[in-house]
Amino acid sequence: MQSTEPTQSSGNAILTLLEPLAPEWVPGWLVGLTAIGVSVGIVTGMIALIAMFSVWLERKVSAHIQCRYGPMYPGGWHGWAVVLADGLKLIMKEDMVPKGADRVLFVLAPALVLASIFGAMAAFPFAPGFYFARMDLGIFMILAITSTTTIGVVMAGWASNSKWSLFGAMREAAQVVAYEIPLGISLMVPLMTLGTFSLLEASEAQAGGFGIFRWAIFQNPVCIPAFIIFWIAALAETKRAPFDLPEAESELVAGFMTEYSGIRWSFFFMEEYAAMFLMSVVAAVFFFGGFESPATWILRANGVEGGIVFGLVCAVTIVLKAFFGVFLMMWLRWTLPRVRIDQVMTMGYKYLTPLALLLVLLAGVWQTVAVAIEN
Amino acid sequence: MTIEETGQKGSIQLGTESRILPSGEREFMLDVATSDIELNMGPQHPATHGVMRLLIRTDGELVTGVQPHLGFLHRCAEKIGENVEWLQYLPYTDRYDYLAAMNNNLGYSLAVEKLMTGLEIPQRATHLRTICAELNRIASHLIAFGTYGLDIGAFTPFFYAFREREWIQALFEKICGARLTYSYIRIGGVFNDSPPGWLQEVERFCDVFEAKWQEYYDLLILNHIFVKRTANVGVIPPAMARDFALTGPMLRASGIDFDLRRDMPYMDYGEIYEAGAFQIPLGSGEKGTVGDCWDRIYVRMKEMIESLGIVRWCLGSIEDGPVIGDIPKVLRVPNGECYVGIENPRGELGHYLHSDGGKIAIRCRVRGPSFVNLAVLEDIMPGTLLGDSIAIVGSIDIVIGETDR
Amino acid sequence: MTATKEYIGNIWDALKSTVVGMRITGKYLLKKPITVQYPDERLPIPDRYRGIHYLEQEKCIDCLACARACPIDCIEMDAIRHGKELEWVSFTLDYQKCMFCELCVYPCPKDCIHMGTEFALVTTDRSELNFDLLSYKGMAREAKIRMREADAKKAAKEAAKKAAADEKTAEADAPSATDGPDEARADSDGEGAG
Numbered sequence: 018m019q020s021t022e023p024t025q026s027s028g029n030a031i032l033t034l035l036e037p038l039a040p041e042w043v044p045g046w047l048v049g050l051t052a053i054g055v056s057v058g059i060v061t062g063m064i065a066l067i068a069m070f071s072v073w074l075e076r077k078v079s080a081h082i083q084c085r086y087g088p089m090y091p092g093g094w095h096g097w098a099v100v101l102a103d104g105l106k107l108i109m110k111e112d113m114v115p116k117g118a119d120r121v122l123f124v125l126a127p128a129l130v131l132a133s134i135f136g137a138m139a140a141f142p143f144a145p146g147f148y149f150a151r152m153d154l155g156i157f158m159i160l161a162i163t164s165t166t167t168i169g170v171v172m173a174g175w176a177s178n179s180k181w182s183l184f185g186a187m188r189e190a191a192q193v194v195a196y197e198i199p200l201g202i203s204l205m206v207p208l209m210t211l212g213t214f215s216l217l218e219a220s221e222a223q224a225g226g227f228g229i230f231r232w233a234i235f236q237n238p239v240c241i242p243a244f245i246i247f248w249i250a251a252l253a254e255t256k257r258a259p260f261d262l263p264e265a266e267s268e269l270v271a272g273f274m275t276e277y278s279g280i281r282w283s284f285f286f287m288e289e290y291a292a293m294f295l296m297s298v299v300a301a302v303f304f305f306g307g308f309e310s311p312a313t314w315i316l317r318a319n320g321v322e323g324g325i326v327f328g329l330v331c332a333v334t335i336v337l338k339a340f341f342g343v344f345l346m347m348w349l350r351w352t353l354p355r356v357r358i359d360q361v362m363t364m365g366y367k368y369l370t371p372l373a374l375l376l377v378l379l380a381g382v383w384q385t386v387a388v389a390i391e392n
Numbered sequence: 393m394t395i396e397e398t399g400q401k402g403s404i405q406l407g408t409e410s411r412i413l414p415s416g417e418r419e420f421m422l423d424v425a426t427s428d429i430e431l432n433m434g435p436q437h438p439a440t441h442g443v444m445r446l447l448i449r450t451d452g453e454l455v456t457g458v459q460p461h462l463g464f465l466h467r468c469a470e471k472i473g474e475n476v477e478w479l480q481y482l483p484y485t486d487r488y489d490y491l492a493a494m495n496n497n498l499g500y501s502l503a504v505e506k507l508m509t510g511l512e513i514p515q516r517a518t519h520l521r522t523i524c525a526e527l528n529r530i531a532s533h534l535i536a537f538g539t540y541g542l543d544i545g546a547f548t549p550f551f552y553a554f555r556e557r558e559w560i561q562a563l564f565e566k567i568c569g570a571r572l573t574y575s576y577i578r579i580g581g582v583f584n585d586s587p588p589g590w591l592q593e594v595e596r597f598c599d600v601f602e603a604k605w606q607e608y609y610d611l612l613i614l615n616h617i618f619v620k621r622t623a624n625v626g627v628i629p630p631a632m633a634r635d636f637a638l639t640g641p642m643l644r645a646s647g648i649d650f651d652l653r654r655d656m657p658y659m660d661y662g663e664i665y666e667a668g669a670f671q672i673p674l675g676s677g678e679k680g681t682v683g684d685c686w687d688r689i690y691v692r693m694k695e696m697i698e699s700l701g702i703v704r705w706c707l708g709s710i711e712d713g714p715v716i717g718d719i720p721k722v723l724r725v726p727n728g729e730c731y732v733g734i735e736n737p738r739g740e741l742g743h744y745l746h747s748d749g750g751k752i753a754i755r756c757r758v759r760g761p762s763f764v765n766l767a768v769l770e771d772i773m774p775g776t777l778l779g780d781s782i783a784i785v786g787s788i789d790i791v792i793g794e795t796d797r
Numbered sequence: 798m799t800a801t802k803e804y805i806g807n808i809w810d811a812l813k814s815t816v817v818g819m820r821i822t823g824k825y826l827l828k829k830p831i832t833v834q835y836p837d838e839r840l841p842i843p844d845r846y847r848g849i850h851y852l853e854q855e856k857c858i859d860c861l862a863c864a865r866a867c868p869i870d871c872i873e874m875d876a877i878r879h880g881k882e883l884e885w886v887s888f889t890l891d892y893q894k895c896m897f898c899e900l901c902v903y904p905c906p907k908d909c910i911h912m913g914t915e916f917a918l919v920t921t922d923r924s925e926l927n928f929d930l931l932s933y934k935g936m937a938r939e940a941k942i943r944m945r946e947a948d949a950k951k952a953a954k955e956a957a958k959k960a961a962a963d964e965k966t967a968e969a970d971a972p973s974a975t976d977g978p979d980e981a982r983a984d985s986d987g988e989g990a991g
Contacts, residue, residue, distance in 0.1 A: 082822045083551035085832040180431055184453070184778065245812075258545060259617055262779075348826070352818040354617050355545025357779040358453060368808065480868035483898035548822055555831060569847035569912065575898050583899075587845070611821045616811040721904070 030147045031055050056149045060138050064131075064291045069100040071290035071343055078347045103283075110279030115178055118276065122176035127277070127284035130169030134291045137162040141298055142217050143335070144308065144328035155216040156208070159299060160201055163254065163292060167193045170263065173285075174273035185273035188358050189263035192253055195365030196260075200250035202373035206243035206380040207233045207303040216299075220307025220335075228314030232306040237387070239380040244304045246373050248345075251296035253361065255289060258350035262358055290343075297342025301335060310334045428456055435464050441539065441785070442792030448773075448781065455781050458773045460766060465796040473756025478504055478723045479579060481756065486573035488760060489794040491535050494521075494528040494564075495736045497577040502658055503732040503743035504579045507725050513717050517581030518659050519710040523594060524564070524576060526699040526706075530601070531560045532737035533692045536789045540689055541612050543786040544621055549612045556604055559597055566590055579723065581716035595707055598700050605696060613686075613693060622689065623680030626772045626784035633683065636768045639761050640739030641691040642788065645675035646683035652735040660706075669705035670698040685787040692789070695737075724751055738762050738789055760794040842914045847897045849915040850890055852930040856909035859883055863901035863910050869894045872901060880947025885931055892918055892926040 032052035039048045073088070077095065080087025092098025114123050140155040142148040152158055167190055174186020208214065210233050211222040225231045234240040253260040263273055274285050301307060308331035321327050356364070410418050433446040443464035449457040469488060473481050485500040486493040498521060505511055538553035561571045567586050568576040576583050612618055628638070633646040643650060651672045653661040664670065673694030675687030725747040733742040739761025746755040765788050773781050833840055842848075857874075864872040871894040875886040899912055910930075920926055 078826065079547070081830065082826045083548055084555060084825055084828070085551070085830045086834065089834060180429055187452075261545070348819060348822065349815075351548050352611075352822045353546065353815060354541065354612070354615060354621065355779075356617055357621055357777060359777060360617075360620055368804075476868050480866070480900060483868060483896055483900070552825075565846060566843045567845070569843070569845040569899065570897065573896070573898075575900070583903075584845070587843075607821055611818050614814055615818055616807070616814040619810075 060135055067294045068287040068290045072100045075347050079351050082351045107279050107283045112279055115276045117178040119176040122172045126169045126173035127281045130166045130288045131284050133162050133165040134288050137295055140216060144331035145217060146323055146328050152215060154214045156214050164197055170273055177276035179276055182273045182275050185263045192361055195362055196250045196253035199246055199369035199373045200254060202377060203243045203246040205377050207240050209380050209384055210237040216302045220302050223306045223309050228309050228311040233304050237380055237383055239376055239383055240304055243376050246369050255292040255296055257346050259353040259356045260361060261355060293343050293346050294339055297339040300342055301338035305338055308334055441790055444792050453777045455773055455776055458770055460769055462795055465792045469797040470756055470758060473753055477751045478725055482578055483575045486575055487793060488797050489791050490572055491791055492528050492532040492737045493574045494524045494577055498525050499734045499741045499743050501577050501579050503730055503745045504725060506730045506732055507728050507747055511717050513581055514714045515711055516713040517715045519706045520582050521577050522659060523703050523706045526702045527560050529699045529737045530696050531557045533696050536692050540786045543782050544618060546612055549608055580719040585715045591707055598704055619679050619686060622685035622783055625685045625780045626787060627681045628683040628768060628772060638765050641688055642765055645687040645691045647675055649674055652733060652740055658734055664702055664705050670701045685783050688787040724749060736761055739765055758797055760797060762790040762794040766790055766795060846914045847899050847912045849913055850930060851911055851913050852888060853909040854931055856907040858907055862904040866900045866904045871895045879944040882944040882947060888930045889927050890930055892928055893923060
């Protein structure tokens, strides 16, 4: 599908915004650098906000599932400031590196883990007119970069000089490798349906039908089991229960994170929540319509296809969908027990991968039949 | 061909040992040694149910050996029994299996009463004792269920179990004033009568509990992941159960039909069983093998329902009357020695008392069921994965207060 | 064939039990929590709760029955007898040792020691945990008067005995009997003010 936007040299919406604003005497590369700086700032702020809100949401969701209140005190209304208090406390903690630990790797691991999520966020589109990088292979890039978090986790487990951490790291490596395959293959189903790797174009391909009935799951019903497989693989990728073996609380004390404290530990958690958000965004864009909702359909019907209002509605839609996905992940975490490592492997290789391949076959058949019927 | 014949020279040293496999191929024994990791599932660990140290030797994730170290919670309970008077020892009995304190008090009181021949326990006292002991069995099994869920990774059933346990503890608080270490069942009867309205509240609890039990069952016990993690894990065959002198739900999960309440009845249990108020649940290998972890937790869940039957029977047949027998102010227990074993939620809790007619016991020996049940770990844990070992330890349902005393 | 059936059965069972579980937790997600926010809200404490003791000092006769009944010997009491009256010095219960077993309550012949509903024992120093259970030091006004009379009677008896002994041994001196009770009164006033 062709977009109506003129091609840009860099594909960054912020640069597009800044270029006309820059005065004449500012060289082009400086405008570019400023745009990059602003983008990075926005991404950082976004990840921080996502992590903060997710921590609060997790604590409240887990509390109410467990018939209790959760944070109520800090900040007044349902303890919304608990994350700020936590952050402040963590920053003030002693920065320890355990004796015998590999200092360089120990310090580098959380940074690497967070950096990969930063990189993946570059493909996240807020709205059709507001994005950080216009990529034709958006989803490909996301999958590739999120798999580099494993390096950081294994580094953390190894560098901690603790047997429990080593266990966590080994499990994480095995788990991620096993579930990358069904993650990618199950995504092929909506990719076939929508016909594009780019997140922006995929979202546009689901426009119409009152904002709901052209979603990928309705365009191709094979997308529904594909979504289930994708969701399970996403849970395993982000180390969320029932696949939270790498940080299994009751078995390994804290898995690969055992020796981390203070702000380094919070980096791992920021990465976890940001990865959850990212996976939810991918699911929202490829299965559940992305920007499309009844609101956008109404706006489109009235001819509003660009501009600030449309952009805001799109942004709100996708963020809400993503946070619903995050909420679903949390709900699953507090319901299901943990799967044992060899069962994780069995599920990944013997159940999810063959089923995903089968679904790709069925999706291909459906697409051929649907196209043939249309013609 | 041998290595010399091939003329290969290199840095990999192939061992000269080799053998011929049944298929005809030659298998070389490589000289690659990986050493086992020795892990300390130490005194401080979220999954060892107290302060117990498990020295685990693993080959990667596979456990090859285990050695439990005990004694971190030893408080010289038996020695104290030789130094305080008969009634003063009662609060110490609470504190061995602190999750089932009523049963501990009961065991001790029954043992002393056996020595004091001719002592009559009033009927109301017997019924109140039974109600309290069975409610405490439910509370104890609720903790077993909740913490087992925690070990396996399900964080929510723990909170639901504690919601019901709070109700039971509130009931106990109303009748004796304490929530964990009751010292309520004393020599000769019980300390004080139930306050007005207490029996009705127990009945209301019984009615509400069955629906909640079904929720726990659906949420955790029938959950596919839970079944996969506990079925066929830590199988204790019936012969091994008998050899290791296991008692309680561990024995019944292996299929052996033995329960002290029915086979060696004490208090009114014989009569209650004859009246059909409760059955003895057995493990049958429904989800895997007989005697696996799933069977053990299943037996515990079923026992909770059977306890409700016993409580209801007692509520139906309790009469008004005194709650304590004729005990002198200064208690001197007649000469003699006796052993009385009762069915604790964890197994057979035995008290061996030796009296010389004085105010203080000569010997007060306690057979803690968790201590005896724990011995089976060294035989069933090697060969399992690390995650399984947590499941096995949790299914034995130990309380370190009872293991160490 | 059974392998395939088992395969499909596993998938179906996994999905079904997940949905069942989520329904239960979802139900509780929407219900009101059952906890109270301590210390702003508190649950009611029943009457029989075994909390910190309180002593009805006027009834206590210093018989040490509760101290003997305690398995840990954490009760100590000290009082001076003046005839039938008791002047209390201290009645301490060491809460560092007390295990709240309530064995001290039952042997009391006057039913004067009870366990209350307080349980918060937060102190900054361990020595503060050795509570003095006396509601006030010394004694009530009426008891003070009776004590003085008892002391006076005792002193008069001793003076009379001494006078009789003096009469036997020596010639009659100026009798000092009248000085005795006044001295005792002056002494007791000095003590009573403390």
